[in-house]
Amino acid sequence: MTKREEFIAQSLKLIHQKGFKATTIRDIAESMDCDVANVYNYIDSKQGLLESHLFAINSEFHENVDQIIKSSYAPIDKIKKLISLYVEITVTRPLEASLLVNEWRSLKEPKLSEFIKARESFERKVKKIIIEGIKEGAFRQMNPELATYSLLSCVRWLFNKYAGKKVKVNKVEVEKELVEFVLSGLSN
Amino acid sequence: MTKREEFIAQSLKLIHQKGFKATTIRDIAESMDCDVANVYNYIDSKQGLLESHLFAINSEFHENVDQIIKSSYAPIDKIKKLISLYVEITVTRPLEASLLVNEWRSLKEPKLSEFIKARESFERKVKKIIIEGIKEGAFRQMNPELATYSLLSCVRWLFNKYAGKKVKVNKVEVEKELVEFVLSGLSN
DNA sequence: TATTTATATCAACAAATGTTGATGCAATAA
DNA sequence: TTATTGCATCAACATTTGTTGATATAAATA
CATH class of the missing domain: 1.10.10.60 (Homeodomain-like)
Structure with missing residues (x-):
C-alpha cells in the first residue's frame, strides 16, 4: 500500500x-x-478532504439511483432495487457510506446546499415511487412522506454495523432481510 | 422567559x-x-452542557422504556407502546431527542461509554421482544438483530422533521403511520 | 544522466475557542 | 436592613487547530 x-x-x-x-x-x-x-x-485543505470523498460517493450513488428510477420496473421492484443498491454500496464501502449519512453536516456552503438539494431530490423520487405504488394497489394506503423517511432510515443505519468491524457479511442475506422488513414489517 | x-x-x-x-x-x-x-x-463547561441535557432526556426515556418492557403486554403491543413513547418524546421535545440520536457522539469518556452501554442495553431489550414475538408466532421469521435496528431507525429519524420547524403535528396520526409501517411495511 | 514525482522535516503563524478572575449592579429574600 | 441571587462587563490566557514556506531525499521516469 x-x-x-x-x-x-x-x-x-x-x-x-x-x-x-x-x-x-x-x-x-x-x-x-x-x-x-x-x-x-x-x-489542499481539511474541508476539501471531506468534499472530495463525499461528492465522489454521492455522485456514484445518484447515478445508480437514476438508472433505477428511469427503468420500467414496477414500484415494488424499484424499491427492491434501491435497497439492493444501498446495501451494495454500504457493505463494500461502509466508511464512505457513513459520510453520506453522518458527515455531510460538516460541509460548508455552497457545498452543503448542493448536497442537501441532491438528497431532497432523491427523497422526492422515492416518494413518487411510493405514491405510484399506492395508486396501483401494490402498496397499502399510507402517508407517503412518513413512509419515505421510514423506508430510507431502515437502510441508512446499516453502515454503522459494517464500518470498522471485521464482520463477514452475507450481502445477499442482508438485502433479503431488509427487503422483507420494508415490504412486510414485523408481522406475519 | x-x-x-x-x-x-x-x-x-x-x-x-x-x-x-x-x-x-x-x-x-x-x-x-x-x-x-x-x-x-x-x-460549568461546554461539555457539561451537553451531558446534563443528554442524560436528563436519556434517563427519562429509559425509565419509560423499562415500564413498557416489564409490563404484561404481548410483544406486538410492547412494540406499539415503544413507538408511542418515542413519538411522544420526539414531538414534544425534538431538540432534546436530537441529542439522543445525533449528539451523543460528542460525549467524552467516561460519559460516552455510559451512554453507549445504556443504548445497547435498550437495543437488546427490543431484540428480546422481537425474538419472543417470533416464537409466539405474532411476528414472521426474521433476523432479530437486523429487524431491531431497522425498527429503531424507523423512529429515530423523526426528530429531524419536527425540530426547529413550526409544523403542526398530529401526534396520534404520526404514531399510527409509524406503527403500521413497522408492523406491515409497504405492502398491502 | 537529468528530471520529475512521492514523501519527509522543521519551524512557525494566525485564528478560533474554552475558560477564568475580578468586579459591578439591581432585584429578591432573610 | 442585610445578604443572597441572577445577570452583566471587561480583559486576558492557554490550547487547539488549520495552514504555509522552504527545503531535503530517494525513487521512478524521461
Missing part, C-alpha cells in the same frame, strides 16, 4: 470513528506516523 | 442546528445577545 493510499484509508477511518469535526489533521498525521505538514502533500 | 430559560432554549436550538462540536460558546452568547463570559453563569 502506497503512502497516499494509507492516508486515504486512515483519514476515512478516523472520520468515521470520531466524526469529521473531531478529527484533526494531527490525528491523521499521527495515525500514519508522519509529520503534520506531510498531510498537505495529499490535500 | 427568564434569561436562564433563554439560554437553555438557544443553546439547544443551536446544538441541533449546527451540531454540538460546531456550536461555540460565542455562538450561544451572540444568540442571546450577551457577553461570552456570561454563559458561564449557567454552565
Whole structure:
C-alpha cells in the first residue's frame, strides 16, 4: 500500500470513528506516523478532504439511483432495487457510506446546499415511487412522506454495523432481510 | 422567559442546528445577545452542557422504556407502546431527542461509554421482544438483530422533521403511520 | 544522466475557542 | 436592613487547530 493510499484509508477511518469535526489533521498525521505538514502533500485543505470523498460517493450513488428510477420496473421492484443498491454500496464501502449519512453536516456552503438539494431530490423520487405504488394497489394506503423517511432510515443505519468491524457479511442475506422488513414489517 | 430559560432554549436550538462540536460558546452568547463570559453563569463547561441535557432526556426515556418492557403486554403491543413513547418524546421535545440520536457522539469518556452501554442495553431489550414475538408466532421469521435496528431507525429519524420547524403535528396520526409501517411495511 | 514525482522535516503563524478572575449592579429574600 | 441571587462587563490566557514556506531525499521516469 502506497503512502497516499494509507492516508486515504486512515483519514476515512478516523472520520468515521470520531466524526469529521473531531478529527484533526494531527490525528491523521499521527495515525500514519508522519509529520503534520506531510498531510498537505495529499490535500489542499481539511474541508476539501471531506468534499472530495463525499461528492465522489454521492455522485456514484445518484447515478445508480437514476438508472433505477428511469427503468420500467414496477414500484415494488424499484424499491427492491434501491435497497439492493444501498446495501451494495454500504457493505463494500461502509466508511464512505457513513459520510453520506453522518458527515455531510460538516460541509460548508455552497457545498452543503448542493448536497442537501441532491438528497431532497432523491427523497422526492422515492416518494413518487411510493405514491405510484399506492395508486396501483401494490402498496397499502399510507402517508407517503412518513413512509419515505421510514423506508430510507431502515437502510441508512446499516453502515454503522459494517464500518470498522471485521464482520463477514452475507450481502445477499442482508438485502433479503431488509427487503422483507420494508415490504412486510414485523408481522406475519 | 427568564434569561436562564433563554439560554437553555438557544443553546439547544443551536446544538441541533449546527451540531454540538460546531456550536461555540460565542455562538450561544451572540444568540442571546450577551457577553461570552456570561454563559458561564449557567454552565460549568461546554461539555457539561451537553451531558446534563443528554442524560436528563436519556434517563427519562429509559425509565419509560423499562415500564413498557416489564409490563404484561404481548410483544406486538410492547412494540406499539415503544413507538408511542418515542413519538411522544420526539414531538414534544425534538431538540432534546436530537441529542439522543445525533449528539451523543460528542460525549467524552467516561460519559460516552455510559451512554453507549445504556443504548445497547435498550437495543437488546427490543431484540428480546422481537425474538419472543417470533416464537409466539405474532411476528414472521426474521433476523432479530437486523429487524431491531431497522425498527429503531424507523423512529429515530423523526426528530429531524419536527425540530426547529413550526409544523403542526398530529401526534396520534404520526404514531399510527409509524406503527403500521413497522408492523406491515409497504405492502398491502 | 537529468528530471520529475512521492514523501519527509522543521519551524512557525494566525485564528478560533474554552475558560477564568475580578468586579459591578439591581432585584429578591432573610 | 442585610445578604443572597441572577445577570452583566471587561480583559486576558492557554490550547487547539488549520495552514504555509522552504527545503531535503530517494525513487521512478524521461
